[in-house]
Amino acid sequence: xxxxxxxxxxxxxxxxxxxxxxxxxxxxxxxxxxxxxxxxxxxxxxxxxxxxxxxxxxxxxxxxxxxxxxxxxxxxxxxxxxxxxxxxxxxxxxxxxxxxxxxxxxxxxxxxxxxxxxxxxxxxxxxxxxxxxxxxxxxxxxxxxxxxxxxxxx
Amino acid sequence: xxxxxxxxxxxxxxxxxxxxxxxxxxxxxxxxxxxxxxxxxxxxxxxxxxxxxxxxxxxxxxxxxxxxxxxxxxxxxxxxxxxxxxxxxxxxxxxxxxxxxxxxxxxxxxxxxxxxxxxxxxxxxxxxxxxxxxxxxxxxxxxxxxxxxxxxxxxxxxxxxxxxxxxxxxxxxxxxxxxxxxxxxxxxxxxxxxxxxxxxxxxxxxxxxxxxxxxxxxxxxxxxxxxxxxxxxxxxxxxxxxxxxxxxxxxxxxxxxxxxxxxxxxxxxxxxxxxxxx
Numbered sequence: 471x472x473x474x475x476x477x478x479x480x481x482x483x484x485x486x487x488x489x490x491x492x493x494x495x496x497x498x499x500x501x502x503x504x505x506x507x508x509x510x511x512x513x514x515x516x517x518x519x520x521x522x523x524x525x526x527x528x529x530x531x532x533x534x535x536x537x538x539x540x541x542x543x544x545x546x547x548x549x550x551x552x553x554x555x556x557x558x559x560x561x562x563x564x565x566x567x568x569x570x571x572x573x574x575x576x577x578x579x580x581x582x583x584x585x586x587x588x589x590x591x592x593x594x595x596x597x598x599x600x601x602x603x604x605x606x607x608x609x610x611x612x613x614x615x616x617x618x619x620x621x622x623x624x
Numbered sequence: 625x626x627x628x629x630x631x632x633x634x635x636x637x638x639x640x641x642x643x644x645x646x647x648x649x650x651x652x653x654x655x656x657x658x659x660x661x662x663x664x665x666x667x668x669x670x671x672x673x674x675x676x677x678x679x680x681x682x683x684x685x686x687x688x689x690x691x692x693x694x695x696x697x698x699x700x701x702x703x704x705x706x707x708x709x710x711x712x713x714x715x716x717x718x719x720x721x722x723x724x725x726x727x728x729x730x731x732x733x734x735x736x737x738x739x740x741x742x743x744x745x746x747x748x749x750x751x752x753x754x755x756x757x758x759x760x761x762x763x764x765x766x767x768x769x770x771x772x773x774x775x776x777x778x779x780x781x782x783x784x785x786x787x788x789x790x791x792x793x794x795x796x797x798x799x800x801x802x803x804x805x806x807x808x809x810x811x812x813x814x815x816x817x818x819x820x821x822x823x824x825x826x827x828x829x830x831x832x833x834x835x836x837x838x839x840x841x842x843x844x845x846x847x848x849x850x851x852x853x854x855x856x857x858x859x860x861x862x863x864x865x866x867x868x869x870x871x872x873x874x875x876x877x878x879x880x881x882x883x884x885x886x887x888x889x890x891x892x893x894x895x896x897x898x899x900x901x902x
Contacts, residue, residue: 499669560757560758604710608642
C-alpha cells in the first residue's frame, strides 16, 4: 500500500495537467465519438474531480463501498448527459491510462524496487476499476429502465 | 513483448485448471448471482475457450480488431443466457484475475527481470481487457435494443403504430366505426328481436379494448358509449327483465376500458424512455 503512495501523490499534485491531457485524448479517440464535439474546457472538470478523488478511492479500507458511491454517481451524471454506456466506460478507462502515461512520462517507476511498486499500484488501480465497471454498468441498466421490456434478468 | 511469453505459455498449458478455478469462484461470487445456478461443467468450457484465445489476442498487432469478434460473441452467448451486462463483465474480470492468481501461485515472476516482464504482461493484458469491456458493453446495448424492438414490433401490430411517414389514423377510425356499428346491431338484434339478455356482450369488449389501446384515455369514451347504449337498449326493449346484470356489464366496460387505457399509456411512456435512452 505504501508503495502506491508515489502514484497517488503524483495524481493529486498533477490532477489538472493529467485531466487536460485526458480531455485532449477523449475528444479524438475513435471509441468515444460522443465526446468529439464537446469543448475540452467543459470536460476537464470531470477528470479533475476523478483525480482528486483518486486518493480516497485508492486508500479506502472498504474499496467496494467507496467505489459503489463514487462510480454510481459517475454513471448517473454521464447518463444524464446522454453518454452511451460503452463510451462512459471507455472515457474512464482513458482517465486511468492517462495516469500511467503521465507516471511513465515522469519516470516515477524506474528502479527495480520502483518496478515492484508499479506492479502494486497497477494491481490496486485495476481493482478499483474492476468495481467501477461493475457499478457503472449496473447503474446504467437501472437508469435505462429497460426491465419493462427485457427478458427477466437481462 | 517477449517477456510476456512466459505468462501466455502458462495460460496455454494450464487453461483447464485456471478455468476450473474461475468457474468455482464465479459460481459463488456475490457480484455474479446469475452464474450461481449454472453447473461448473458448463462454465469450465467458457473459461477454457477464453484462455485458448488469449494468445491470439495477446500477440496480435491489431488487438482491437482481433478482440472485437471474440468479445462480441462472448456478449451474445451471455445475453442469450439472460446474464445481465454487469455480471457478464465481472465474470470476465474474474477470468483476468484468475490468470494473475494462478501466475502468482506458480511464482513465475521472481527476479528483477521477471518483475519487468510482469509489468509488460500486466499492461498488455489490461489493454486487451479495456477493449473487451468496450466491445461487450457495445454489443449488449445492440442486443438489448434488438430484443426491445422485436417485442415492440409485436405490441405495435396490435397498436397499429404507424411506421414513420405513413398514416394509420383513418384506418383505426374506420375499423372502430364498423365495430361500434356491429355492436349496436348485435345489441339491437338480441334485445329487440330475440328479447334475450345472453352473453353476447362479451363481443363488445373487442371495440372497447382496441379503442383503449389505440387512443388510451380518450378510448374510454367508446366503453362509455357502448355501456350507455346497452342500458338504453335494455330500457327500451327488455322492460320486464332485471336491470342489474346490464348495469354490472356497463360498469365492467368502463373498468376494462380504463385499465387497458392506463396500460397502453404505460407502454407508450416506456417506449419513449427507451427511445430517448438510445
